[in-house]
Structure formats: structure tokens, C-alpha cells
């Protein structure tokens with residue numbers, strides 16, 4: 001290896017080796033990566049992109065938040081030949097939320113490659129429109145195994161030209177019973193292909209499936225234990241009947257702008273959301289009883305900062321990718337320490353400090369011990385009397401969501417909404433937050449002080465020369 005030039009510091013050297021420009025990508029793709037503010041590769045990207053680009057199979061241990069999606073997205077876009085009009089890449093995901101997030105990330109990265117067609121195919125959605133979209137031969141398909149298999153068996157999806165298969169969150173897919181569906185999908189795919197397998201954990205069944213479907217994969221394991229220094233973890237011992245009151249006190253004491261409260265049961269989510277509303281918090285519950293459209297709405301409101309507290313069960317929170325989560329609160333401890341670590345890993349991401357607050361009753365002390373054993377360090381236990389809740393404190397989210405009754409099917413695009421709002425001189429682009437477009441609905445987050453004005457503009461003026469019903473979500 002060449003010695004470092006003397007003007008280069010160690011940090012410079014690190015920056016160079018993790019620079020996206022060290023990869024043989026097109027200038028357009030590199031410029032787009034830079035425009036997304038991805039300044040350097042995350043550890044999983046730095047380790048996996050070189051072998052992915054070389055065309056090797058990959059078995060990678062990576063969690064949500066590690067940048068794994070961009071790792072395989074960049075790899076598959078590098079390989080893509082849009083002019084072939086064949087489906088060249090398939091990404092299998094355990095849940096619809098994850099599939100939607102993956103599609104979004106691929107779309108953002110692909111925006112510099114003209115005519116790239118990316119299609120999401122998930123269960124719980126009508127199959128006929130999916131069939132119609134498949135007639136336009138998508139370049140990349142992202143979806144859940146059950147629905148993908150259905151399309152393959154009906155002949156609506158053809159994967160004869162596939163050259164890259166990605167299994168994302170493979171451990172979760174196996175946990176959810178998708179093993180057989182995945183193996184049947186493999187029968188429809190050419191044997192000559194590149195297979196990337198991403199999994200947060202490495203149980204024996206991951207090794208087995210890798211042995212069956214991969215060829216000499218490069219094995220990458222990036223350190224995944226969460227850096228304790230970035231997550232301040234405090235436990236509070238409570239007595240029976242004190243959970244809800246203590247969560248309110250924690251929110252009034254720490255005042256996190258956005259937090260997720262984990263409950264073990266659906267009814268706890270519902271009851272806690274009610275109690276927090278009554279205290280003036282904008283809190284939404286996410287649990288298995290919600291219809292898909294309500295679930296989408298909850299996720300939109302929370303991720304665009306128009307709700308402050310998301311109350312979720314572990315199953316409902318799967319695949320959730322939310323940035324800037326200041327706190328995770330455990331209303332009740334998880335039964336398994338691994339789930340606890342997974343829960344608290346959602347705060348303190350991307351270099352931001354996180355706060356993990358957990359409630360336990362004396363009868364649940366064994367779960368605290370299991371966590372100590374699992375993380376190999378004692379936990380800090382504080383008394384609830386140390387909390388100084390500010391009475392009548394109202395946590396008001398910075399944004400408000402406006403719901404437009406027109407979506408992808410009405411050809412409404414984010415740019416149309418942004419254009420309609422900023423055409424009015426009283427509103428500037430930076431007062432507008434996230435825009436989410438669904439088939440028949442679109443959601444736009446606007447800063448709270450301009451919400452009334454924005455609602456008036458969108459209701460009275462036209463979007464794409466059409467009038468749509470618009471309402472403010474509570």
C-alpha cells in the first residue's frame with residue numbers, strides 16, 4: 001500500500017475510502033447521491049458496494065437505519081439496462097411498509113436514470129390494477145413474497161430476464177412464514193443471477209437458505225450493537241396502575257419532539273392514545289386492528305412531524321424507518337431482550353443522541369436482568385420522583401397534515417402540490433414538509449402557522465387544473 005501523502009490526515013483518508021466517488025458509478029448517479037446529502041458511505045455500504053458492483057453474491061448482516069437499502073439500490077441501478085424492457089431486479093420484503101420505503105429509496109436514487117420503471121407489488125391491495133401495471137414491464141419489482149408468487153403463478157409477472165434478486169430483512173420473512181413462497185419464487189427465476197441477502201440476525205435458517213439460493217456469497221457483518229453512548233437508557237420502577245401516568249410525566253419532563261411508545265398489546269395502544277389526547281398530546285396508535293388506509297395515515301402523520309407520539313406494538317412497528325426520533329418509551333418491557341434492543345435502537349440514529357425510557361414493575365425485574373445480561377452491562381434505574389413534569393405542558397407538533405382527495409391515479413405528483421402552494425407569494429417552499437402520494441390520496445405537511453392559509457389555497461385553487469377536496473387531519 002502507498003504511504004499516505006503527508007498533507008492527508010487520517011480523517012481525510014477515511015473520507016476517501018468511504019467516498020462514493022471511489023466506486024465505478026456513472027457521474028449522474030454520483031451527483032444524485034451527493035444531492036441526497038449522502039456525503040460518505042455508511043459502513044455497510046462501504047463494505048458491500050464493491051462486491052455488489054463486481055457481481056458477487058452477498059450475505060450481509062444489516063439493520064434498518066444502516067443504509068442497507070441504498071447499498072443494494074445503488075448496486076442494482078448500476079447494473080440496470082433500461083432499454084431491455086425486461087424485469088431485471090426483484091426485491092422481496094417482509095411487509096408492505098418496508099416495500100414502500102424500499103421503492104421510495106430506489107426511486108430517489110433512480111431519478112437520474114430516464115424511464116426507469118419501479119413497481120411495488122404487495123398483498124392487501126387489489127390485484128387487477130397491479131396486473132395492468134405489469135403490462136408495462138417494470139425494470140425493478142419490489143414486493144412481498146405472497147403477492148409476487150401469485151403474479152408469477154398467474155403469469156402476469158415474468159422474471160425470465162432477471163439478473164438480480166434481493167432478500168431484504170430475510171430473517172423477518174422467515175419468521176413470518178415466507179420460506180416456502182420464497183423457494184417457489186426462486187423456481188421462476190434464472191439460476192444465472194446475483195443474489196443479495198440482507199438480514200438483521202443470523203439464525204441457522206438464514207445460513208440454510210443462503211446455502212440453497214446463493215453461490216459463494218461474500219459474508220459481511222457490520223457491528224450492530226447500538227453504541228450505548230448515543231442512547232441514554234433509563235429504567236423507572238413503577239407500581240401497578242402507574243404506567244399511563246408515568247408515560248405522561250416522562251413526556252412532560254423530557255419533552256421529546258417525537259417519540260415512539262412501545263406497548264405489548266393492542267388495547268394498551270388504544271387506551272394510551274386516548275389518555276395522551278386528553279392531556280393535549282398529539283398521539284396516534286399503530287396496531288394490527290387498523291385498516292391499511294388508517295395505518296398509512298398514521299405513518300404519514302408521524303413521519304412528517306404532524307404527530308408527536310406514535311404508540312405501537314412490535315409487530316405494527318416492523319420496518320418503520322423514522323429519522324430524528326428523540327425518544328423511545330417502553331410502556332411495558334418486551335419479553336425478549338433482543339426485541340428490547342431492537343426497540344431502543346430506533347432512537348439515537350445517524351449520530352443524534354437518543355433517549356430510551358423503560359417502565360417496569362417489581363414483578364418484571366427478571367426482564368430487566370435479562371436485558372442487563374444481554375447487553376453485558378448494568379442498567380440505570382431512576383426513581384419516578386426525580387421527574388419534574390411541567391404541568392399543563394402541551395407538546396404541539398411543528399407540522400400539520402393536509403389530505404388531498406386525489407393521488408397517483410389522478411396523476412397528482414408532489415411537484416404539482418408544491419407548485420400550487422408556492423404559486424401563492426405568502427407561502428415559501430421551506431414551510432412545506434413531506435409530501436406522500438398514494439393511489440387516491442395525497443398528504444402534504446405544512447408548518448402549523450400556515451396551515452389555514454395552505455388549506456384555503458389548496459381547496460380554492462386548482463391542482464393540475466382540477467379541483468380536489470382537501471381537509472386538515474386532526
Ligand code: AMP
Pocket residue numbers: 037038039040041042045063064065066067068069070105321
Ligand atoms: P436504511 O437502513 O436503508 O433503512 O436507511 C436508513 C436511512 O439512511 C435512510 O433514510 C436513507 O435515506 C439514509 N441513508 C442511506 N445511505 C446514507 C448515506 N450514505 N448517508 C446518509 N444517509 C444515508
